[in-house]
Amino acid sequence: xxxxxxxxxxxxxxxxxxxxxxxxxxxxxxxxxxxxxxxxxxxxxxxxxxxxxxxxxxxxxxxxxxxxxxxxxxxxxxxxxxxxxxxxxxxxxxxxxxxxxxxxxxxxxxxxxxxxxxxxxxxxxxxxxxxxxxxxxxxxxxxxxxxxxxxxxxxxxxxxxxxxxxxxxxxxxxxxxxxx
Numbered sequence: 345x346x347x348x349x350x351x352x353x354x355x356x357x358x359x360x361x362x363x364x365x366x367x368x369x370x371x372x373x374x375x376x377x378x379x380x381x382x383x384x385x386x387x388x389x390x391x392x393x394x395x396x397x398x399x400x401x402x403x404x405x406x407x408x409x410x411x412x413x414x415x416x417x418x419x420x421x422x423x424x425x426x427x428x429x430x431x432x433x434x435x436x437x438x439x440x441x442x443x444x445x446x447x448x449x450x451x452x453x454x455x456x457x458x459x460x461x462x463x464x465x466x467x468x469x470x471x472x473x474x475x476x477x478x479x480x481x482x483x484x485x486x487x488x489x490x491x492x493x494x495x496x497x498x499x500x501x502x503x504x505x506x507x508x509x510x511x512x513x514x515x516x517x518x519x520x521x522x523x524x
Contacts, residue, residue: 347394350374354398355405364406366491366498370399370443376433387433387467393425396457396470399443403455408494413476416493418485422474423452424514431467438462446507447500448487451475454507471510 354372364370374395382388404410404420413420433439439461446454455472475484491498503511 350395350398351401354402358402358405361402361406363408364403366407366445366496368444370402370406370441372398372402372441372443374439374441376435376437376439378435381435384432385435389427392427392429392459392468392470395441395459396425396443396472399441399457400455400472400474403443403445409476409490412493417479418490419477419479420474421477422472424518425470425472426510426513427468427470429468431461431465433459433461433467439467446471447503448491449500449503449511451484451486452511453487454503454511471507473511473514 361370372395376387380387380391400420400422401410404413409420412418439459442458442460444456446456448454452473452475455474457470457472458466459468459470461467475487476490477483478485487500
């Protein structure tokens, strides 16, 4: 139930954080609760993904993507992710999830979610790839098309070496999954 509570809080407070501008950040504050931990008394693996979801939802709400998607029959979807855990988040520890849209290419967008401890250290980093599916047109939209529909004229920067490696790794794994 508390997952829904965190979602409701994120949605209810989104307007207070102002509009999301491409190149900006979403910053959501949390505390590691007893329902978040595994037998090691630290944030469990699945909870990182759920909290990154909230970071994306915050961006989508503040950018206007949720409203636009509902009007147009679109569905923002995650395609895959990669996580690096470097420090644990112990029970009761405060932390932030700092989320951003890094860049895009064609129909794929790269997102970044950094879990930052209350002392400023990074506990984990998640890279995601995703897109926006047009249910009526039965296709993924070009991200430039989505950005324009949101009323922005932002252009993507070239992917970094790390982002390019992530995209290649994701594509290879996706091909393996389809062949299995």
